[in-house]
Amino acid sequence: MMNQNSLQYAATPQSPASQPLDATYRKIAYRLLPILFLSYVVSYLDRQNIGFAKLQMQQELNFSDSVFGLGASIFFLGYILFEVPSNILLHKLGARRWIARIMISWGLISALMFVTRGPVSFYVLRLLLGVAEAGLVPGAILYLSQWFPASRRARVVAVFYSAVAVSGIVGGPVSGWLMQTFNGAYGLSGWQWLFISEGLPSVLMGLIVWRFMVDSPDHAGWLSPEERMAVKAELAVVAHASGSEMRALADPQLWLLIVVFFMLCAGITGVGLWMPTLVQATGVRSLTQIGLLTAVPYLVAIVAMFFNCRHSDRTGERRWHVALPMLIAAMGLALAVRFEHDTVISLVGLTLCASGILCSTPPFWSLPVARLSGRAAAVGVAMVTAMGNLGSFASPYFIGLTRDLTHSTAIGIYSIAAGLFFGGLLILAYHRHDAVHVFRDVVA
Template identity: 70%
Template sequence: MNEISSHDAADTSPAAPGSLDAIYRKIAWRLMPMLFLGFVVSYLDRSNIGFAKLQMQSELALSESVYGLGAGIFFIGYFLFEVPSNLLLHRFGARRWIARIMISWGVISALMFVVRGPLSFYALRFLLGVAEAGLVPGVILYLTYWFPASRRARMVAMFYAAVAASGIIGGPISGGLMKTLQGAHGLSGWQWLFILEGVPSVLMGFVVWRFLDDSPSKAKWLSDDEKQLVSARLDPPQLVHTSTFNAFVDPSMWLYTAVYFMLCAGIVGVGLWMPSLVQATGVHDLFLIGTLTAIPYLVAIVVMILHGRHSDRTGERRWHIALPMLVGAIGMTLAVRFSHDTTVSLIGLTLTASGILSATPPFWSLPVARLSGRSGAVGVAMVNAVGNLGSFVSPFFIGYTRDITHSTSTGFYSIAVGLCLGALLILMARVTHAVPGRSDTSAHSLRDQPLGGRT
């Protein structure tokens, strides 16, 4: 968490020297470990199906299309309940609602061990999406209650580093559990995988219930002066909608949704198929597959934090989104083109994970800058919900085309093209940026730059 202590010139001028850095460091150390660990277990529970596939697909006689649909149907439940979930979080508070989300999805994730065929597979994956809906947009919205725009990308980067962290620890753990517990007490290794990886989510739910504070005003561990300093530097939105659902008619929000669709299609498509891609290069030991899949995420976690920090320091967002998306597309192409070479394929997967994950934190700085209050909750949830349909489309499309062509090439090349399109869209947008060197109290005076303008 050293990046928390970096000094923004914008933050140190109106208050005592260094005082804001100390306050925000204190806030980050209090909140971010809980949010980070919560997202680690969340991503582990939604993506461990990629490892379970290595055993359960043959045991339950599931086709590639069935697997792809079941893996992706999670995001249909996710899509349908995102906006209602975020509105309930705004109404009841982050502590209670995020805790509810974690406990319910942990229970459903553990129940995946009862899957016996396509229908039960589809039903439980759908319910898992319903239970988990609201976590990501809820946390993105929650961070706006604490951090100004000039500090937010690095906080989102720390939160999204959980995706990489779940890959780092989840791969070896998942592979190891499936290998060592196969047949224990009459259960297959994939069944033990779901049971044992669902428990931490329930435990984290109780931790959040006990220690997470809804806003600075309710934080007993902040002094009155600290609360005032933090509240004074929260930036006003570019647009304040009086109607809850006016977010749905904002063209910029739909452009952001399209870009996020491409990002989700990329990271979920790769994440859910990465164990299979590594296995296809000639690696068959489950623990070794898990260990190798940790490498792309290990690199990505470093790159995305440094990238988010640089985006905050410069105040630039568009190129910090577009360039990593292009890198992700190049990496995906390499991974597929050299699918029988373990080393080159891993390099490609590393570029893909690093690129897509690094683009995500700067991306979220854009939609949250436009809206506030209930409309902000709806807008962020809308972008995440509709964008996450890409997470449904990509695994289903990859599985379907693989059943037809007996190759993943068509699916992954299509996703690479989508990433390039998303990069082009974000460069064409007129978006707001924080101006480095200005006080947080000016909300980071916002500016609008045309394509090619200096940001």
């Protein structure tokens, strides 16, 4: 997916005045985006493989849905607690050094998930995994904002976030195949081979980050002095926000973004972790077939995401490019639950949901990084990610708990759909004085 067209697309000119810098931004994209893209692919493989592992490990280890849901969720507790400190350290120590540390440590812990023997070891390893991975996404978003101006940023972030879709496209079939093919090999279950096989690539990517990443345009020896000065000058022109950390924490608009991101995280994590179970519930039994079917929503999502982000950058509009996909995601998720025993209709609903959530995320990230700069950006972006990921913590456990109580995922999934719908309306209030404008815009 990370081909020449994708990188060319990330550096598309926004106006005639920007054309002299197109070649420079294209060079930057070719150098940086493949590394960040592959890093996030293996990150999401590690994050989502627990949903496939559940299909075997839950029965083998005698986990209830609540135990599995809590274990899946507790990852985000460690992630949330260490998100802000991690981003501050990244700002202080540099992206290359800190992102490499993140990837190597989480890859080793992810591989160690194969030693899980009961709920306690499951919870401890998932918590440590979240602590290790904290800071990757906000760090990457902050890092990209130090290279690309706002007018180019949504599509650049879209290239980065397309890794979520690619990990779903690749991870589903590979996870299903690994679990089915290697189950019992050398005395290990399929789910144990899954964790080992998908954890070690993160360590390799950490070494690649250490070797090839650079912290800022000032350290980019592959840019000429003139190119470095031109990029820094353009970034300085658009950087107008305050660098105060307290300004970031006291900004009510930032807290609005946190609530919206909470809904997005609840959606993508809840649906992503439970998607294999939802597909299995429609009557599909083969692990390989489940893996192939879960790839379909992400195939469609990656195409829809680039079109949405391209239009967002061309028009400079962000709120509606976040809101409409979130509303579509909510309706798709409700459709998937309403027809939960029909494989085709349920898959259509899951496709609309995945496409909507992934379409809305890159334009969303253009909002906080355009509002803040310096250490305030490091703190603000980390705050949005950390507090928003409370949704990632809550949704898997809530779905598992309600499934244990009702023997159905309906209540949990409908709740996530309602949250996505509310978040889609709420983002329309960004930079508005009151919520009345939201409904005025919707009616108009």
